[in-house]
Amino acid sequence: MTLQTTSVPENSTSDSGVLDLELYTALVPLLIISILGIVGNVFVLLVxxxxxxxxTVAEIYLSNLAAADLVLVSCLAIFAAHTANRYDWSYGSVLCKLVSMAFKMNTYCSIYFLVLVSIDRYVALVHPMSHGRMRSPKYAKLGCVLVWGFGLLMSVPTIVHRKVDYFPEFNKTFCYLTYTDSVYWIYVGISAMFSFIIPVCxxxxxxxxxxxxxxxxxRFRGEDTENKATFLVLVVLVVFFICWAxxxxxxxxxELHRANILxxxxxxxxxxxxxxxxxxxxFNSALNPILxxxxxxxxxxxxxxxxKRVPELICKATNFHAVELDTI
Structure with a gap:
């Protein structure tokens, strides 16, 4: 998610010792989350x-959620390197825009995949007979494509307004947002509405x-597959809310403080x-695979x-190459 500041960091001119402490406390969590998230989400996708x-339909949504989380934690590795470089952006304008786009896409994609999976559980348990046809892998994949497209569309303003400039007073280069005040408040309102309020409802x-x-x-039946899948989804939803609220x-x-209201x-x-x-x-992106x-x-x-299939797949691949060599 795009959680970076929209302006030049205030601590850019801080005392060296204080800055080193701030860098350490900012860098260590980023590295831990990035490593755990990359390993965990790659593991989920491999499974x-x-x-x-x-x-299943729920697993299609959860695998796409894992892909969105993987994008985020991979970008965190770059963000960690940027933090270790004392917030001096040295990766160029293109990567500045791409990393920011990936964060913003994750803002929308992750929560809307959870919307899709919660709707799927709702239909499966509350309206299994009347709307059962909606729960097909074809519609699930179409829904995922639409979510990725929506996330890309909502990240366009971030791509357009991200800029890289050198600031002589700090002797650093920054990747920052260039919104005017009026555009900024429109951006904040739209982002809050579509990335949190509407999906949470x-x-x-x-x-x-x-x-x-x-x-x-x-009261009528014991635990079954649908119930077990639903319990997992509910836990993921609750943890997401705890992490993001x-x-x-x-x-x-x-924002209220910025507007002089608070x-x-x-x-x-x-x-x-x-x-x-x-x-x-x-941390939510690294926590999901553990859940x-x-x-x-x-x-x-x-x-x-x-x-258990890994040895089987290796054998098949080895035999395939052996057949190819025999025919040469």
Whole structure:
């Protein structure tokens, strides 16, 4: 997600010792989240790709969520290098725009994949008979394409307004946003509405209906595949909200302070809290694969079945190459 500042960092002229401490506290979480996220999300995608059976509708959405998270944590590696370079951007204008686009795409794609998966669970449990045809892999893949397209469309302003400039007073080059005040407030309003408020309303409605349906169903039958898949989805949704709600709350407070509406707010207090909320939001992308393993019983079964196929696939590949060599 695009969580970078829209202006030149204020600590660019800080005392060296203070700056080193700030760099350390900012860099270490980025590195940990990046490494855990890359390993975990690659693992999830491998499991879904190696498994013999085709993915269910929910798994199609979760695999695309893993892909969106992988994009984010991969960009975090670049952001970590940028932080280690004392916020001096040395990667050029193109990478500045591409990394910012990837963050912004993740803002929209990750939450809308959760919207899709919550709608799928809602239809599966609340309206299994009347809308069952909607739950097909074909429609699921179409939905994922639309979400990726929507994320790309919403990242266009970020691509257009990202700029790289050298600031002599700091002796640094910065990758920053160049919105005017009027455009900035439009951007903030649209981003808040479409990246959090609207999707959270959909997710909340579906979640309440799902919980009610599960409580009613538990009286008549035991645990089944749909229930296990739904439990995993509910855990992912709750963890997503816990990770992202503080960030959006602090952003609202910061924007109110910026607009002089919240005049008593202390920016020195808001800034470190904001940084913690940012790292918590980033951590969600590394946490999802762990949740799949801990909570997802079906996913653990897929892991065992998928990696049992690895020797088989290696043998097939080896035999294929041997046949090719014999025919030369």
């Amino acid at each position: 879904f790709c190696l498994h013999k059976k085709a993915c 959909f997710i909340s409605y579906c979640t309440v209906k799902i919980v009610l349906a599960l409580s009613a169903m538990s 503080p960030y959006h709350l602090i952003r609202i407070l910061e 005049k008593n707010a202390n920016s020195n207090i808001l800034q470190p809290i904001y940084q913690i909320s940012v790292n918590l939001a980033y 799949y393993v801990i909570v997802g019983k079906n996913f653990r079964e897929k892991v065992c079945e998928s990696f």
